[in-house]
Amino acid sequence: MAPLQVLVSGAGGFIGRAASRELVLRGHGVTRAVRSADADPGSVVVGDVGPDTDWTTALQGCDTVLHLAGRAHRRGDAEADGLALFRSVNVSGSVRLMQQAAQVGIRRLVFVSSIGVNGNRSKQPFTEGDRVQPVEPYAISKLEAEQELTELAEQSGMELVIVRPPLVYGPRAPGNFGRLAVLAHRPLPLPFGAIDNRRSMVGLENLVDFLILCLHHAGAASRTFLIADGEDVSTADLIRMMRRSIGRDPWIFGVPLAWCDRLAGFAGMAALWERLSCDLQIDATRARALTGWLPVRSLEQGIRSSMGARAAR
Numbered sequence: 001m002a003p004l005q006v007l008v009s010g011a012g013g014f015i016g017r018a019a020s021r022e023l024v025l026r027g028h029g030v031t032r033a034v035r036s037a038d039a040d041p042g043s044v045v046v047g048d049v050g051p052d053t054d055w056t057t058a059l060q061g062c063d064t065v066l067h068l069a070g071r072a073h074r075r076g077d078a079e080a081d082g083l084a085l086f087r088s089v090n091v092s093g094s095v096r097l098m099q100q101a102a103q104v105g106i107r108r109l110v111f112v113s114s115i116g117v118n119g120n121r122s123k124q125p126f127t128e129g130d131r132v133q134p135v136e137p138y139a140i141s142k143l144e145a146e147q148e149l150t151e152l153a154e155q156s157g158m159e160l161v162i163v164r165p166p167l168v169y170g171p172r173a174p175g176n177f178g179r180l181a182v183l184a185h186r187p188l189p190l191p192f193g194a195i196d197n198r199r200s201m202v203g204l205e206n207l208v209d210f211l212i213l214c215l216h217h218a219g220a221a222s223r224t225f226l227i228a229d230g231e232d233v234s235t236a237d238l239i240r241m242m243r244r245s246i247g248r249d250p251w252i253f254g255v256p257l258a259w260c261d262r263l264a265g266f267a268g269m270a271a272l273w274e275r276l277s278c279d280l281q282i283d284a285t286r287a288r289a290l291t292g293w294l295p296v297r298s299l300e301q302g303i304r305s306s307m308g309a310r311a312a313r
Helices: 014-025 079-103 137-156 175-185 204-214 235-245 257-266 270-277 285-291 299-311
Strands: 005-009 029-034 064-067 108-112 159-164 167-169 201-203 224-226
Touching: 005 014, 014 029, 014 204, 064 079, 079 108, 079 137, 108 137, 108 204, 137 159, 159 204, 167 175, 167 204, 167 299, 175 235, 175 270, 175 299, 201 204, 201 299, 204 285, 204 299, 224 285, 235 299, 257 270
Parallel strands: 005 029, 005 064, 064 108, 108 159, 159 224, 167 201
Antiparallel strands: none
């Protein structure tokens, strides 16, 4: 395969940094688009992502786009205001990028969405054919972006690849995994022993490997994929694995889930507790069948790498 010139939007973020590094290691050219020069010196500064963002300089000379830039979950957003902000960045900003990409002849855009488009919990593993049911403003905006981009792709002839990952873990991961890693490092007993759920996750290296495959593989063209490691784990077992990876006793005890529900509600952490305790599984059969993709790292290897990096901070 000939080397690609790839525009990576959100190149200063958790996934964007890793994807940019790996693309270079594999011999591809990378144009890194970031919000400010302070975040990533030497990249193309596009400013805040929204309906008026000018991507033309960043798109010059590129063949494909890996679109990672977006507004993620943030505490304190009022529901109505939060949805408006998510729409401005995740929907209007993505539409603007694809419109300008089509104008300069970009042939494929890979859009990283969210498993939240399918829902916050699963009764059986989610597939690409399931009815979408986003719950939170972030996921609603991601679905709306998918729909708008799909329409634009049909009009322009561009190939759009949509990827919906679950929780992404890795060295210095933000979000819920980062919070769990902090808890796992603390020498305190944790009351998660009674959680017997099943959750799909995807390691950063595994996700980046799949995204790069989606930039060029013929089987990925105009497809939507759910992606995961394929090693579902309970929250209790995940914490045990995290603590063992740093040589610490798991030190987990069981508390009735109803008690944890009440405590989480009192502490204003009901949403986080729901994510930690419910099932959310993914069937990634389509991704593997159409592209031949296989994880490059096991869950255990990924957790060990993630915890080691966090300890070194």
